[in-house]
Amino acid sequence: MADRPLIVWLREDLRIADNPALAAAAATGAPVLxxxxxxxxxxxxxxxxxxxxxxxxxxxxxxxxxxxQLGAPLIxxxxxxxxxxxxxxxxxxxxxxxxxTNPEPYWLGAESALQRSLAAAGVxxxxxxxxxxxxxGSVRSRRGQPLQVFTPFWRACRSTTAPAPLQPAPLHLRPPTSLPASDDLAAWSLRPTSPDWAAGLRAAWQPGEATAQQQLVHFLDxxxxxxAxxxxxxxxxxxxxxxPRLHFGELSxxxxxxATLTRAAVAPALATPAEAFLRQLGWREYFVHTLHHNPQLPDAPLQPKFAAFPWREDAAVLRCWQRGETGYPIVDAGMRQLRATGWMHNRVRMITASFLVKHLLQPWQSGEAWFWDNLVDADLANNAGGWQWVAGCGGDAAPYFRIxxxxLQGERFDAGGAYVRRWLPELxxxxxxWLHQPWEAPPLALAAAGxxxxxxxxxxxxxxxxxxxxAIEAFAQTKIVS
Structure with a gap:
């Protein structure tokens, strides 16, 4: 019995450190697969x-x-x-x-099915x-109800028991005496060949746990x-x-x-920015908990009355937004950054999403699907939750008049124009x-800029x-405006 191997089923936890399943399996002394x-x-x-x-x-x-290197190859x-x-x-x-465990609805179903099927076999x-x-599902109000608004949710998180301590990485894994066959990673064709659209991703990122750790340390330093x-x-x-490191579990x-609280403890001046940073981690947490209570989150608005919103679906308009050809520089810069690097700054995600949904009246699900295919950090809960927040149909949604x-967003957050000029070299x-409103530039200025x-x-x-x-008229038409 002691020599029978233990399977460690990995999914969005692609790391060695603070991996409870791997640590528990290794601690038994049995072979690990x-x-x-x-x-x-x-x-x-x-x-x-x-x-x-x-x-x-x-x-x-x-x-x-x-x-x-630890002794147990990945199958x-x-x-x-x-x-x-x-x-x-x-x-x-x-x-x-x-x-x-993986909290997404599909995986919860797979976990239950696996447990039931193996129980009969004594595994x-x-x-x-x-x-x-x-x-x-564990963070609730004093009355035991799910918290639908972020601020009370985060307040409850901060007042509850601190997250569990970290699990150390195993120093050695005992392999089985014989290994089963494994697929060849390259044969899965996860990376593009022709056309090779991933040059920008290769230049921007190096996936893996070691670089994730380095990136966290660099940010904190x-x-x-x-x-803030x-x-x-x-x-x-x-x-x-x-x-993306958090989504794939290269970091927990x-x-x-x-790491953030430890850094703030030795440098009190970091207390305020540390809390601001942890709050963003709280948004990730909030959307996962929201998905737990609302499995329909990726596909249907949390506010049912929003299902009747009068969208003006237009494939040509959607394509202009996807390509970064809307005529609004901050929007187009964000969409081109997304296509080039697989990532977009969070502020710009909100701007581009708001533009699609409220300026162009395209369904939020269309933007959600585009982000899903183009983001390296595409996460079911956070992608869906973020789009519903911007659209105004989520549990803690932006008010309808926040358009x-x-x-102004470009002038405020890209005042010197470095972001727009990086991704829109033609400007x-x-x-x-005139950088954020080139249509206002006089003909001589446009000519001088080529x-x-x-x-x-x-x-x-x-x-x-x-x-x-x-947009406001459309909200009123569906009686979303109270």
Whole structure:
């Protein structure tokens, strides 16, 4: 019995440190068989998008190398998770499965199905909490109700028991005497070949646990002190950019939490920026808990009356937004950053999302799907929750009249124009005065900057004041305005 291996089923926990399932399996002294299953049976359109698949390849390659050094190679399989795990148990005579729970509805169903199917065969499944700071559903009001608004939710988080301490990384893993067959990572074709659209991703990112740790340390050393004041400016980037690391589990949220508070404890001046940073981690937590209580979050508005909103679906308009050709520089810069790097600054995510939903009256689900396919940090709960927040139909949604003015947003958060000039080089020579509203620039200024309106840079799809009035009327039409 002692020599029967233990399967460690890995998903969005692609790390060695603070991995409770891996640590618990290693602590038994039994042989350990780490396994990752590429499960494309996820229903509907929420199959992993292109940018996330690119990241997954790099993260699995890095994890595989680390596991080999520890003594237990990573086994790769493709197919429905429950079937693949059951097949591996039959091949290896594994005694148990260890896994960290995944709070997404599809995975919760797969976890329950696996536990039921293996119970009859006498194989136990041990689940551990590692994806969130607090177990989804555990943060509630004093009356025991789910907290639908972020601020009370975060207040409850901060007043409850601190997240669990970190689990140390195992120094050695005992491998089984014989290894089952493993897929070749390259054969999964997670990365594009022709056309190769990932050059910008390769230049911007290096997936893997080691670089994730380095990135966290760099942020705490270099950027945390100014975070509270500069986090809304997209250039230079003053945020941590840890979201893909958290999504794929190269870092756990507990690692980020404890490292941040430890740094603030030895440097009291960091207390305020540390709290501002942890609050953003709280938004990630909030959306996961929201999804737990509302499995329909990715597809349907949390406010039912919003289902009747009079969208003006237009494929051509949507395509202009996707390509960064709306005529509003801060919007277009964000959309081009997304396509180039698989990531976008959070402030700009809000601006671009608001523009699509409220200026262009395109369904929030269309933007959600585009982000899902193009973000390296595409996360079901956070992507859906963020879009519903901007659209005004979520649990803690922005009020209907919050319609970001892309001109003022650009002038406020990209005052020097560094962000727009980086991603829209065709506007680089335009003076700051007109950079965020090039249609107002006089002909001589446009000519001096080498800009032909409608040729070198597109004309506006819609005028802001007209779009704002139209959006408010649409909200009133569906009686969303109280």
């Amino acid at each position: 780490p396994v990752y299953v590429l499960d494309d049976a996820t229903p509907g359109r929420w199959r992993m998008g292109g940018a996330a698949r690119w990241w997954l390849h790099g993260s699995l390659a890095a994890l595989g190398q680390t596991l080999r 790769l399989r493709q197919g429905p998770s429950t079937e693949c795990i059951a097949r591996l148990i039959a091949e290896t005579d594994a005694a148990a499965v260890y896994a960290n 136990t499944v041990h689940y551990f909490a590692a994806t969130t700071l607090f177990s989804p 270099q950027d945390l002190a100014t975070y 004041l500069s986090r809304d400016r997209p250039e230079p980037a003053a945020t941590s950019c840890l979201s 949220p507990r690692q980020v939490w404890h 970001f003015n892309p001109i 680089a020579r335009l003076p700051d005065r 800009i032909r309106p409608g040729i070198d840079y597109p004309n506006r799809l819609v005028e802001h004041s007209i779009a704002r009035t139209r």
